[in-house]
Amino acid sequence: FACGLKACASVGDLERGRHMHVNILDEGLATDVAVGNMLVDMYSKCGALSEAREAFDELHHKSIVSWTSLITGYAENGPCLEALRCFEQMQSDGLSPNAAILSSVLRACGSIGAIHKGRSIHTTLSQYEFGKDPLVSNGLISMYANCGSLVQAQEVFDQMEVQDVSTWSTMIKGYGVNHEGEMAVKCFHDMLKQGVSPDAVTFTCLLTACNHSSLVDEGWAFFKIMREDYGIVPIVEHDVCMVSLLAKSGHLYEAEMFLERLCSSSQRTWAALLGACKTYGEEQLAFRCFQRLIQINPNVAAWYVLMKDIYTNAGRHDDALMIEKLRIQSKTIKKPASALIEVDKELHEFFVSDFQTKELSLMMRSLNSKLKDEGHLLNVDAVLKPVNDEEKEVALCEHAERLAIAFGLLHTPQGHTLHVTKNLRMCNDCHNAGKTISRITQREIILRDDSCIHHFNDGLCLCKDMF
Ligand code: ZN
Ligand code: ZN
Numbered sequence: 001f002a003c004g005l006k007a008c009a010s011v012g013d014l015e016r017g018r019h020m021h022v023n024i025l026d027e028g029l030a031t032d033v034a035v036g037n038m039l040v041d042m043y044s045k046c047g048a049l050s051e052a053r054e055a056f057d058e059l060h061h062k063s064i065v066s067w068t069s070l071i072t073g074y075a076e077n078g079p080c081l082e083a084l085r086c087f088e089q090m091q092s093d094g095l096s097p098n099a100a101i102l103s104s105v106l107r108a109c110g111s112i113g114a115i116h117k118g119r120s121i122h123t124t125l126s127q128y129e130f131g132k133d134p135l136v137s138n139g140l141i142s143m144y145a146n147c148g149s150l151v152q153a154q155e156v157f158d159q160m161e162v163q164d165v166s167t168w169s170t171m172i173k174g175y176g177v178n179h180e181g182e183m184a185v186k187c188f189h190d191m192l193k194q195g196v197s198p199d200a201v202t203f204t205c206l207l208t209a210c211n212h213s214s215l216v217d218e219g220w221a222f223f224k225i226m227r228e229d230y231g232i233v234p235i236v237e238h239d240v241c242m243v244s245l246l247a248k249s250g251h252l253y254e255a256e257m258f259l260e261r262l263c264s265s266s267q268r269t270w271a272a273l274l275g276a277c278k279t280y281g282e283e284q285l286a287f288r289c290f291q292r293l294i295q296i297n298p299n300v301a302a303w304y305v306l307m308k309d310i311y312t313n314a315g316r317h318d319d320a321l322m323i324e325k326l327r328i329q330s331k332t333i334k335k336p337a338s339a340l341i342e343v344d345k346e347l348h349e350f351f352v353s354d355f356q357t358k359e360l361s362l363m364m365r366s367l368n369s370k371l372k373d374e375g376h377l378l379n380v381d382a383v384l385k386p387v388n389d390e391e392k393e394v395a396l397c398e399h400a401e402r403l404a405i406a407f408g409l410l411h412t413p414q415g416h417t418l419h420v421t422k423n424l425r426m427c428n429d430c431h432n433a434g435k436t437i438s439r440i441t442q443r444e445i446i447l448r449d450d451s452c453i454h455h456f457n458d459g460l461c462l463c464k465d466m467f
Pocket of ligand 2: 290462
């Protein structure tokens with residue numbers, strides 16, 4: 001059974017894994033240590049995290065192996081905050097982490113912008129004999145880069161004795177997600193000079209970098225040498241990057257043609273094109289993408305939300321309402337928007353209109369009036385609820401990331417950089433507000449959403465409004 005579960009995990013066959021679980025229960029073998037651990041691992045690797053947690057809770061003896069499966073699962077596939085909670089629980093149970101756990105926890109810190117937590121783990125690494133393990137160092141690079149601290153990421157990189165292909169790839173991606181495309185390209189050339197050969201992941205990182213910095217010619221060139229010089233067959237990740245790169249740089253129809261030429265286009269590639277249509281207000285192409293997408297899978301709320309936003313921005317309110325109705329009919333549930341901010345090494349989570357304290361509500365009011373004075377016009381059309389304009393303004397100003405920023409301004413000293421993470425793509429209005437807030441409060445705000453990392457500084461964002 002343990003071997004069977006391992007096989008299910010490696011090919012991601014959740015259904016077969018569940019079936020095997022039933023057989024295991026019938027045979028009364030669920031209490032076996034090896035089988036129990038493998039159940040946690042299988043569910044975790046297949047992304048079924050609540051089932052992984054149940055299997056974990058059933059274990060009589062929770063070893064480092066069991067914790068590794070659970071924490072890695074949370075860090076890679078799910079609520080990263082949960083990975084950190086498990087890590088703390090594991091330590092309070094008296095267990096010491098291994099390299100795989102530390103690497104996962106560091107990556108989780110990066111995903112949610114928990115730079116202080118990540119940094120405090122960094123300071124403890126010297127106490128472990130595996131503290132210099134490349135797995136851990138790569139986790140550190142990824143953590144710093146995802147928190148927008150490229151200088152520290154580069155420092156960790158430089159201190160490593162040997163940089164293997166995954167270290168280089170992590171660094172390339174780090175520059176890429178922070179809109180430093182040219183540095184990412186330079187990093188790639190340095191890697192070749194060192195005699196390290198790129199793999200499929202390196203090209204994903206490189207194309208991601210080209211995508212975030214709109215390097216179209218470079219992107220095409222890398223896509224070409226990937227196949228011709230390195231014999232790497234493009235996988236869906238590469239296609240997603242290319243579509244997104246072409247589309248975001250305004251070559252929307254070229255992106256559509258690229259997609260039409262692929263034998264099997266996936267939902268992620270069409271979703272990338274739909275996302276870009278929002279930036280350029282291309283309603284017709286957007287609707288073609290949307291139709292493709294709901295044919296492939298009608299149950300993803302994000303697509304309805306994007307299409308609705310595109311119609312709303314174009315002033316086509318009836319069509320926007322029609323899309324909203326379609327979403328309700330399809331019974332897809334919108335992921336609730338939430339934002340996280342780390343203050344005093346504690347993570348605080350906010351939801352829409354989640355004021356939490358009187359103080360925060362006052363802070364929001366004062367910020368909004370300052371934004372108004374600065375001529376920040378609220379895009380009231382972005383709110384579709386049938387309310388009057390004043391109420392719409394209120395609803396917009398209460399987006400989770402706005403609350404997190406206000407909370408950060410309240411509870412950190414002047415000059416302190418704010419690190420915020422948003423689980424969905426931020427709206428244009430919050431993006432504009434972020435830029436203005438960075439200028440009027442003289443604060444650097446690093447906000448990671450599900451499309452890229454935004455660096456708001458002195459009224460500008462490094463993404464140059466392309467997200
Ligand atoms: Zn917003
Ligand atoms: Zn931005």
